[in-house]
Structure formats: C-alpha cells, structure tokens
Amino acid sequence: MKTMRTLLGLAFLSAAALSALAEGPAIGATAPPFELKTIDGKPFSLADAEKANALVVLVFISTNCPYSNAYNDRMRDIANAYAKKGILFVGVNSNSTETVQDAVDHAKKNGHTFAIVKDTGNKVADLYDARRTPEAFVIGKDGKLQYHGRIDENYEDASKVTSPDLKNALDALLAGQPVVKAETKAFGCTIKRA
Amino acid sequence: MPNFPLSALRFQRRAAIAVLLFLALAAPGRAADATLLTGALDGKELAAAIAREKGHVVLVNFWATWCVPCREEFPDLVRLEKAYRDRGLRVLGVSTDLAKDLPKVEKFLAAGHPDFPNYRKKSGGDDQDFIESVDPKWGGEIPFTILYGKDGKKARVLSGKQSYADFESAVSALLR
Numbered sequence: 001m002k003t004m005r006t007l008l009g010l011a012f013l014s015a016a017a018l019s020a021l022a023e024g025p026a027i028g029a030t031a032p033p034f035e036l037k038t039i040d041g042k043p044f045s046l047a048d049a050e051k052a053n054a055l056v057v058l059v060f061i062s063t064n065c066p067y068s069n070a071y072n073d074r075m076r077d078i079a080n081a082y083a084k085k086g087i088l089f090v091g092v093n094s095n096s097t098e099t100v101q102d103a104v105d106h107a108k109k110n111g112h113t114f115a116i117v118k119d120t121g122n123k124v125a126d127l128y129d130a131r132r133t134p135e136a137f138v139i140g141k142d143g144k145l146q147y148h149g150r151i152d153e154n155y156e157d158a159s160k161v162t163s164p165d166l167k168n169a170l171d172a173l174l175a176g177q178p179v180v181k182a183e184t185k186a187f188g189c190t191i192k193r194a
Numbered sequence: 195m196p197n198f199p200l201s202a203l204r205f206q207r208r209a210a211i212a213v214l215l216f217l218a219l220a221a222p223g224r225a226a227d228a229t230l231l232t233g234a235l236d237g238k239e240l241a242a243a244i245a246r247e248k249g250h251v252v253l254v255n256f257w258a259t260w261c262v263p264c265r266e267e268f269p270d271l272v273r274l275e276k277a278y279r280d281r282g283l284r285v286l287g288v289s290t291d292l293a294k295d296l297p298k299v300e301k302f303l304a305a306g307h308p309d310f311p312n313y314r315k316k317s318g319g320d321d322q323d324f325i326e327s328v329d330p331k332w333g334g335e336i337p338f339t340i341l342y343g344k345d346g347k348k349a350r351v352l353s354g355k356q357s358y359a360d361f362e363s364a365v366s367a368l369l370r
Contacts, residue, residue, distance in 0.1 A: 163320070
C-alpha cells in the first residue's frame with residue numbers, strides 16, 4: 001500500500017513538473033475577457049471590442065525583441081489593411097522589462113497607430129498562456145478563439161513568406177469559412193513575466 | 195645582440211620561415227572549416243542524440259545569439275555542466291539561429307567555452323515542425339530547456355530564463 005502511495009505521489013509530481021507549461025484557451029473556447037488601459041491612457045475592454053468589431057486580433061509584442069521587431073512593418077500593414085474590413089488589431093505589451101513610455105516611443109517610431117495595451121503584471125499573458133513575442137490570438141464576435149499562433153513562417157524576410165497564417169485566418173473568417181491552420185508556432189522571445 | 199653561432203642563426207631563420215609558410219598555407223583552410231558546433235540536427239536527429247545519452251540526466255537547452263536571456267543564462271549552463279558532469283549530467287545546446295548568423299554563433303561559442311556539445315537546428319523547413327517534434331506543448335519561446343531522466347523520458351520543461359539555482363535544483367532532483 002505504501003509503495004502504491006509512493007508511486008501515485010511520484011506520478012502526480014511528474015505530471016505537475018511536466019505540466020509546468022500552463023494551458024491557454026483552446027480554439028473554439030471563450031477568450032478570457034479583460035480590461036486594461038492603452039498606452040495613451042484610454043480604457044480598453046475586450047468584451048466591448050468584440051461587440052463593436054467583426055474580429056479582434058490580440059498580438060503580444062515587445063519593444064526590443066528582434067523577432068517581434070522583425071514584424072513591425074507587417075503588423076502595421078495588417079492592422080491598417082484589415083481595419084477597413086472591421087477588424088480591430090490590438091498590441092499587448094506584457095513584458096515587465098518594458099515601460100509604458102518604451103511602448104509609446106516604439107509605437108511612434110514604427111508608425112503603429114493601432115491600440116496597444118500595457119499588461120502590467122502579465123495578467124492577460126497568463127490568462128491566454130501567451131509565451132512569446134510576437135504571438136497572435138484572433139477572437140470572433142461571439143467571444144470564441146478562432147486562431148492562435150504566428151503572423152507568418154518567415155520572420156527573416158517578409159518578401160519570402162509562403163505561409164501568411166494570420167492573414168489566411170482573417171480572410172477565412174471574414175468569408176465565413178473555417179480556419180484551415182488554426183494553431184501555428186514559430187520561434188520568438190519569451191515574455192518577460194514579473 | 196647575443197653572439198649566436200651562424201649555423202644556429204640560419205637554423206632559427208629557416209625554422210621561422212617554415213612556421214610562417216605552414217601558417218600561411220594551412221591556417222586559411224583550417225579557419226574556413228573550423229567550427230565549434232557539433233553539427234546540425236532536425237527533430238528526429240535531436241531525439242536520437244538525446245537517446246544516446248540514456249543512463250544520464252540530459253539537459254537540452256535551446257538558444258539563439260539574438261536572444262538576450264539565452265546569452266545571460268548560458269554561462270550558468272557551462273558552470274552547471276562542469277559541476278555535475280561526473281555525477282551523470284549531460285548537457286546539449288541547440289542554437290536556433292538562422293544560417294546567415296552562423297559567424298555570430300561561432301563567436302558566441304568561442305567566448306562562452308562550453309565543454310558540452312552545441313548543435314544548430316537544421317536550416318530549411320518549417321520551424322513549427324521542429325518545435326512540435328521537440329515538444330508539442332512548446333510554443334517556440336526561447337530560451338527553453340528540457341530535462342530528461344536517466345530512463346530517457348522527458349522529466350521537466352523550463353520555459354524562459356532560469357537562474358543557476360533553478361537549473362541546479364531541477365538537475366539535482368533527477369540525479370538522486
């Protein structure tokens with residue numbers, strides 16, 4: 001009996017250690033609601049944004065991650081192009097190492113006119129189990145998560161992208177079609193949690 | 195000037211010329227071929243490299259030269275490997291740098307003096323395939339570390355930068 005208890009204990013400990021990586025919302029599950037302030041001091045509510053837009057794109061970004069910065073122009077272009085189609089693009093800065101002023105300066109330098117929220121204490125990153133920058137989450141009007149992953153597969157060269165996964169997801173959803181690749185991955189910088 | 199016999203001076207001069215000739219002829223070739231990387235791996239080959247170390251605790255660390263926290267924690271891994279090698283720890287480093295950044299990788303390894311093998315992720319293909327093959331729960335964030343027990347099974351995953359104490363605690367628990 002004692003051996004059995006020890007084995008069960010060890011199995012539990014192993015599972016706990018391996019599951020140190022938390023789980024975010026699955027595709028089709030409700031995206032956790034949150035309220036934060038934008039870096040220019042305006043209130044932002046995900047629930048309100050969902051109601052007012054066809055889709056909401058949350059992208060976890062960084063001011064100094066080379067992988068995130070490689071996408072500065074692509075993020076600006078996607079935000080501008082899809083705003084006309086009723087899609088709200090929101091940058092989320094959860095890095096404890098980056099201040100609101102850093103985010104303001106970075107947005108100005110890169111022509112980012114889309115809303116950027118500061119996730120102090122990385123509460124939203126934890127809710128979504130966002131791990132890296134850049135990392136995108138697309139949420140439908142019904143509040144359900146429709147896409148999670150990368151912007152595309154080629155961080156090095158925007159002109160050689162062969163799999164524009166975020167754009168593909170947005171186009172499919174706007175057309176009322178299912179997203180073929182709803183979960184994608186890429187290398188990126190760890191979100192620096194507090 | 196010291197008073198050397200002529201034959202000794204001639205010998206010295208000839209020896210110096212021979213050394214210079216050898217360096218001139220051999221060094222460029224060696225420099226071009228020299229690498230501090232052990233090789234390039236895809237997901238399957240990495241799994242095989244880990245399996246070859248069965249019987250040891252294996253720590254696999256994914257890093258890149260562009261990743262500041264990776265560079266910060268690397269000296270701790272070098273220290274950890276030295277301290278725990280004789281107790282059964284094996285460390286494998288895997289650079290995820292792009293092929294164009296290999297000179298930076300070489301420079302980084304030359305400065306870091308790791309006594310453990312460092313590979314690079316094979317170029318080409320979709321990074322997602324590599325990430326998934328290493329660990330389906332890995333989001334692609336680096337630094338990222340996986341620990342395997344002596345039985346060869348995955349035992350711990352450490353996402354993000356770790357302190358020496360974090361690494362030491364995780365490794366010690368598995369070496370017991």
